[in-house]
Amino acid sequence: MTSAPYTNPLRDPQDRRLPRVAGPCALVMFGVTGDLARKKLLPAVYDLANRGLLPPGFSFVGYGRRDWDDEAFTDYFLESVKANARTTFRPEVWRQLAEGIRFVSGAFNDDEGFENLKRTIAELDESQGTEGNHAFYLSIPPVGFDQVIEQLDKHGLVDKTKKSPWNRVVIEKPFGHDLASAQELERKVSSVFNTDSVFRIDHYLGKETVQNMLALRFANQLFEPMWNRNYVSHVQITMAEDIGIGGRAGYYDGIGAARDVIQNHLLQLLALVAMEEPASFEAGKLRAEKEKVLAAARAPRSLKHHTARGQYTAGWAGAQKVRGYLEEDGIAPDSQTETYAAFRVDIDNRRWAGVPFYLRAAKRMPRRVTEIALMMRPAPHLPFQMSDTEQLGANALVLRIQPNEGITLRFGAKVPATPMEIRDVTMDFDYGTSFAETSPEAYERLILDVLLGDPPLFPQHREVELSWMILDPILDYWADKQHQPEAYVAGTWGPPSAAAMLERDGFVWRRP
Template sequence: MNSNEKMQPTIFVIFGGTGDLNARKLAPALYNLYLEGWLPKQFSIIGTGRTKLKDDEFRANLLKDINQFSRSGKVKSEQWDIFSKSLFYQASDLNDAETYKEFGVRIQQHETEWHTRANVIYYLAVAPNFFPIIAENLAKSKLTKDAERTRIVIEKPFGHDLESAKSLNQLLTRIFNERQIYRIDHYLGKETVQNIMAFRFANSILEPTWNRNYIDHVQISVTEQLGAGERAGYYDGSGALRDMIQNHLLQLLCIVAMEPPVSFSAEEVRNRKVDVMRAMRRFSPEDVRLSTVRGQYGGGWIEGKEVPGYRDELGSESNTETFAAVKFFVDNWRWQGVPFYLRTGKRMHQSASVITIQFKDVPHFMFPAAAADNISHNRLIISIQPEMSIRLQVQAKRPGLDMVLNTVDMVFDYKGTYTNQAPEAYETLLLDTMLGDQTLFMRGDQVEEAWDLIMPILNTWQNRKSLNFPNYSADSWGPESAEALIARDGFHWFTLPLNNKKKTA
């Protein structure tokens, strides 16, 4: 058990308490934090929604959810009995400012009972159109006046475009200080993603080669076997570029490309990420034509099961992309001329999130040509999911009397190295929110820079309807034009053979 002696009393108010995010992610994450001793001794979780429920009904619903989705398995009755005493429910109308005053009453009751002030975290696990409504009603009800103890957590998507992101930022910073705002991207809470910085900045052997002199190109691929399915209606207003590249993949790119921070403080790390975003080359209409690819999946078969195309799931002739590939450049001294290829898509052959850093060839190959039949480039491969590993591919002599080189893997595998189970991303991020650590959360200027970067692509795609959708079948690696995009530069998309083809979220 971890010591929670120094943890401040904390009250979570979860807007969307009866929703899918709370059921699948938040409640299981908070329960696991409780099991491992990371929650303060005095804590309260207040779920809220339009559905009228009693506290016991809310607790019973969460018990089912935690039993189904928690990494720690089914709960033990004695542990649940203690944890559930801190679970409460309050029905509310998010549009009615008067109902928010009831949260103030509940918070005051807890603080009176605990004989101390509490940190209050408002978690917005609701549709984006409610973000400004909730923030303004919290302010009207005087629930945001304590800047030292009040925090707000905003789920993605943060805006629909640059203007809406700016508008939301302006509203939030009128009510809250920037240090109170936690724009959450669950990808940054994943264990392997956090380890990229440790791997880069805690090992002196890497930094001399982490630049344009030694790195040929970088690939970041996040692919899913799942389709839009029942979410097709929501997804159609977003698409792959907004849903994945604008936030998740660009965040990964920033971690790979950032300069070494002076310290591990939140502002230092986030400053370096913003530096990357500002250095990224913006797109002209011609750049969009040459450096981007979009696609939409048709029907097909995945693991022996027939699956419908996107338009069949949606029930209309949509032009929304379910696949996007983009070639980016970071125009600074470290990365000038090094292409960063980002790719994401649904109904792909494999569910995987992989970062591949390919190094340049040796300047002079001294071995006989026959020795090189089975070698490939040196690569650093960071697998985020479904397996968690970091592997360095190098060349070595194959055992025998002749000189034959083979590519071999030097692997750091989480499962093989550690026996304890890695925490879920939301556990890390919720704990950081309680601790007031914003290192893994996006700052307002970084969000706006990301939107500014992709807006020319979005605008061009919206103004030019694709006439060949659907242009890739289920269980493929996307449209052929995506292969052409990277092949024009002499490369190919790298895929890591995985033993476990899990569907990932």
């Protein structure tokens, strides 16, 4: 008996070499005038069209409070594309895309605006042939989620009882601000949309290096035998930004680094690096393994010794003098919001028992980098003179998520022309030099997956709940007025408590 041929759901099932092309549909975007839409989402839509991955009649509707007509919005869209698109601008592609671009003016509580939106979408279904298939992208602050979803339901823009034509909703993180609010958001969303029609965007999961982690682990016999507590001493997951909060004070203050990126981005990376091999890369199988890991993960037993929280003060970013967090525009002078968050996570299962995972995220660091570093246990015996290996560190396997996506392996090698001097060296794999084709932006991949209804790269509600269960005890501990964020100078690697956290366990933070 022969087994069925292997199929990869991330490819066209008819031919793995063929690109996946979305069928007839319209994308409706709320928050279309925001920075995320201007810098990432609108250019990603154009890049998909330029790559031939959108249908000829694809339609795009922007909804916002600007007093624009279709022509003014189309000009805004074009400016965004020319400034930020990854692919070359081609007038013929733009002309076809522009035929389906519309704008509807209104606020989230504006019944007339939503009625106009309903009429606009119906007209595009007729003129562009979008066949009633609509994706609603909520690129808005979380406070607006409930209102927009209620309005979509109230004005008959969503029919939960039908699977065809389809209606989908895309929600940007954060998914709530704690477990209770995440559960309440889920109740409201699921009352209007089917579970399989809800797409929670975590753009890190669309990055090539994150997806390549699965290939590294499960397509290579080389790494799996050492991917466990027998060889790994600890894991460091870092998201460092060299920028401050910019113009995001209204969003960031009161949210902080832990809620902003650790609850979603970094805990998702932890789940992917620590999970068991799924039976397949079908969405349900992949999700099941991530959920098992998150269910086994817990906050540290000693919140005092294994968490660190900081807030940047004035310092230097490169050669430029920068303000401290409390001096930023729109920040209250007594704000307790952290711009640096780090803590230990333990995973209580057979593979990872006793291996600490250290997560850190921060702003105003010396450089921008996101990486996962598996730090290996030292060799049990070194048959060398002490002076030969004095500077020798532990082996490390480092996955660089951004920038310069790739993988680095650090190991000891003999220095030429010495009797036996050992020194750390690195072996690098870099996407930019190894493949002729440039990697698509994460949002390209994720928007296309939404239009295709392809869910493997999107966290489901149970994953969100489990992540909050890990983070909530830490946030509750930090909420005590006795635990103020510790100051660190902008352009440095964080507060002293962060270094002390690892030193207690006999480790040090990697300098990316």
